[in-house]
Amino acid sequence: KQEVTQIPAALSVPEGENLVLNCSFTDSAIYNLQWFRQDPGKGLTSLLLIQSSQREQTSGRLNASLDKSSGRSTLYIAASQPGDSATYLCAVKDGATNKLIFGTGTLLAVQP
Amino acid sequence: EAGVAQSPRYKIIEKRQSVAFWCNPISGHATLYWYQQILGQGPKLLIQFQNNGVVDDSQLPKDRFSAERLKGVDSTLKIQPAKLEDSAVYLCASSLSSSGDDGYTFGSGTRLTVV
Numbered sequence: 001k002q003e004v005t006q007i008p009a010a011l012s013v014p015e016g017e018n019l020v021l022n023c024s025f026t027d028s029a030i031y032n033l034q035w036f037r038q039d040p041g042k043g044l045t046s047l048l049l050i051q052s053s054q055r056e057q058t059s060g061r062l063n064a065s066l067d068k069s070s071g072r073s074t075l076y077i078a079a080s081q082p083g084d085s086a087t088y089l090c091a092v093k094d095g096a097t098n099k100l101i102f103g104t105g106t107l108l109a110v111q112p
Numbered sequence: 113e114a115g116v117a118q119s120p121r122y123k124i125i126e127k128r129q130s131v132a133f134w135c136n137p138i139s140g141h142a143t144l145y146w147y148q149q150i151l152g153q154g155p156k157l158l159i160q161f162q163n164n165g166v167v168d169d170s171q172l173p174k175d176r177f178s179a180e181r182l183k184g185v186d187s188t189l190k191i192q193p194a195k196l197e198d199s200a201v202y203l204c205a206s207s208l209s210s211s212g213d214d215g216y217t218f219g220s221g222t223r224l225t226v227v
Contacts, residue, residue: 004154031213043118043203044155044218051213089154093212099168100145100216102154 002027002094006103013080014111021075021088021106028068029095035064035075036089038105044089048075080110114138116219118204124225130192133222136185137206143167144181145216146189147203155203161187162210194226 003026013019023033032051036044048057048064050073056065063076073090087105094101117136125131137144142163147155158177160168163184172179176195181187191198201221208214 031211032215034215036218041201041221041223043116043201043220044205046215046217049215091154091216098211099157100212102156104152104154 002030002092002096002101004090004092004101004103006088006090006106008106009104010107010109012109012111015080015082017080017110018076018078019080019108021077021090021108023073023075023090023103025071025073025092025101027094027096028071030068031093031095031098033064033066033073033090033092034100035062035073036091038087038089040086047088077108080108082110082112084108085110116204116206116217118202118219118222120222121220122223122225124227125194127196127226128193130190131194131224132188132190133202133204133224135187135189135204135219137187137204138208138217141206141208141217142184143207143210143212144187145205145207146179146187147205147218149201149203149221151200158189167210191224194224196226199224199226 035047050066061078089105091102144161146158149155161181179189203221205216205218
């Protein structure tokens with residue numbers, strides 16, 4: 001059964017720092033991996049989608065990498081800003097069940 | 113393009129009452145999903161529609177939850193009767209392809225509090 005884990009559960013950094021959020025999954029048979037942002041009480045905003053054949057995707061200050069064989073993905077945020085404060089969720093499209101399986105998220109706080 | 117629309121944004125009901133949520137997916141998206149997100153957890157799939165047919169409802173508590181997608185566009189999710197443990201954010205998502213390989217687009221969610 002596919003399981004997705006995100007470490008750390010919470011992270012607090014000063015403004016301007018570069019930071020890395022981690023996501024690991026137990027079964028490497030995935031179709032894709034997607035990173036989402038969730039503001040308190042709100043829905044999910046898609047940040048980056050990485051297909052299983054890709055190694056990384058970039059959007060602005062965000063860069064996501066995927067190492068399918070080791071079951072890991074990282075989300076790199078450059079020059080963090082207070083507006084980046086939110087919960088970041090990763091989710092894998094599981095190859096066996098065709099379902100989108102989520103981690104429990106990393107709560108990020110960027111201090112001004 | 114317009115995003116996934118959901119209503120209401122918030123709902124507070126007493127246990128044993130009924131409640132319904134509405135979702136309008138992105139135009140042209142054939143696949144629609146309902147997720148339940150309990151506080152502090154990741155979203156969990158409740159039901160998946162392909163057009164107006166159910167693809168997967170294995171995690172839907174069918175004794176109290178029901179969902180429909182008439183005409184393959186809008187969808188409603190109903191809970192009757194509600195329990196305290198149903199307090200959660202209910203998220204609707206849609207994808208263009210039936211596989212979802214193009215990624216999922218989520219709505220803003222409905223926050224349900226059962227008291």
